[in-house]
Amino acid sequence: MPELPEVETIAASLRNGKQGQPSLLGMPVQAAQVLWARTLAGIEPDSFITRITGQIIQNVHRRGKFLIIPLSSDTLLVHLRMSGDLLIERQDHPLDKHHRLVLEIPQGWRIAFNDARKFGRAWLVAEPQSVLGALGPEPLEDDLTVDRFFSMLRGKRRQLKPLLLDQKFIAGLGNIYTDESLNLARLHPLLNSEQVSFDQAALLLDSIRSVLQEGIRRQGASIDWVYRGGDFQNYFRVYQRTGLGCLSCGTPVQRLSVGQRGTHICPSCQVLPGH
DNA sequence: ACGAGCGCCTGTCGGC
DNA sequence: TGCCGACAGGCGCTCG
Numbered sequence: 001m002p003e004l005p006e007v008e009t010i011a012a013s014l015r016n017g018k019q020g021q022p023s024l025l026g027m028p029v030q031a032a033q034v035l036w037a038r039t040l041a042g043i044e045p046d047s048f049i050t051r052i053t054g055q056i057i058q059n060v061h062r063r064g065k066f067l068i069i070p071l072s073s074d075t076l077l078v079h080l081r082m083s084g085d086l087l088i089e090r091q092d093h094p095l096d097k098h099h100r101l102v103l104e105i106p107q108g109w110r111i112a113f114n115d116a117r118k119f120g121r122a123w124l125v126a127e128p129q130s131v132l133g134a135l136g137p138e139p140l141e142d143d144l145t146v147d148r149f150f151s152m153l154r155g156k157r158r159q160l161k162p163l164l165l166d167q168k169f170i171a172g173l174g175n176i177y178t179d180e181s182l183n184l185a186r187l188h189p190l191l192n193s194e195q196v197s198f199d200q201a202a203l204l205l206d207s208i209r210s211v212l213q214e215g216i217r218r219q220g221a222s223i224d225w226v227y228r229g230g231d232f233q234n235y236f237r238v239y240q241r242t243g244l245g246c247l248s249c250g251t252p253v254q255r256l257s258v259g260q261r262g263t264h265i266c267p268s269c270q271v272l273p274g275h
Numbered sequence: 276a277c278g279a280g281c282g283c284c285t286g287t288c289g290g291c
Numbered sequence: 292t293g294c295c296g297a298c299a300g301g302c303g304c305t306c307g
Contacts, residue, residue, distance in 0.1 A: 117284045
């Protein structure tokens with residue numbers, strides 16, 4: 001489910017609280033339950049519970065698609081993968097069958113990691129870099145300049161779409177925002193990264209940023225049965241719009257498969273050179 | 276270095 | 292109605 005804008009939205013609501021739901025800042029973890037052991041990466045349930053209990057939540061932020069929750073002495077890292085979500089709910093609310101991890105916090109609240117497909121993971125580590133160390137640059141940070149992005153692209157010989165999905169190359173993009181960014185930049189997902197011109201690299205970086213920022217502004221996208229509350233899905237240019245008209249030229253949007261991922265393009269706006 | 280294929284899981288949807 | 296395949300916002304692994 002979540003890509004950068006959805007994770008950013010979740011981090012902000014856990015940090016700041018929202019209507020009918022407290023901020024987590026300063027809250028101690030009073031008890032923990034592990035309902036699906038494989039949700040925990042590199043730690044057994046008993047050790048996890050012992051170690052996290054009593055630690056106080058210092059902050060909630062994001063790096064790529066990871067939620068980062070610094071505690072008194074360790075850091076809790078959460079990756080929601082395809083179907084995960086972090087919910088704040090009352091302790092007397094019945095446990096959903098998809099809850100995998102539950103942390104009890106004061107005043108009758110709890111944090112629930114809900115994840116139907118069980119792909120999500122949580123880490124409890126002293127050093128967050130041990131998990132986050134290999135991530136590529138943040139697309140919205142100023143240190144990712146056009147010059148740097150251009151040389152990153154030219155330094156690889158890869159199809160643009162799988163490259164943008166590679167979290168070691170750039171952090172936070174997933175299937176939706178990659179398709180949207182490539183369409184906005186009028187670049188074909190199979191174009192080789194070493195063939196991208198400087199101007200195209202500049203346009204692509206600009207497109208990535210504008211799509212991510214609009215996603216954040218709209219609090220992410222809500223699709224299918226995994227609903228989050230954002231409404232960016234109503235503003236998609238190509239994603240899941242197969243057969244509908246391109247917003248720029250009216251040509252029907254095409255669906256193809258790239259790296260075993262459903263991929264959406266406008267065949268008129270996104271042309272592969274020499275084809 | 277790169278891409279394809281597959282495994283991990285559960286749920287939904289469309290076709291028959 | 293039931294069954295069956297395709298598909299799903301991710302990522303790590305193996306194999307050429």
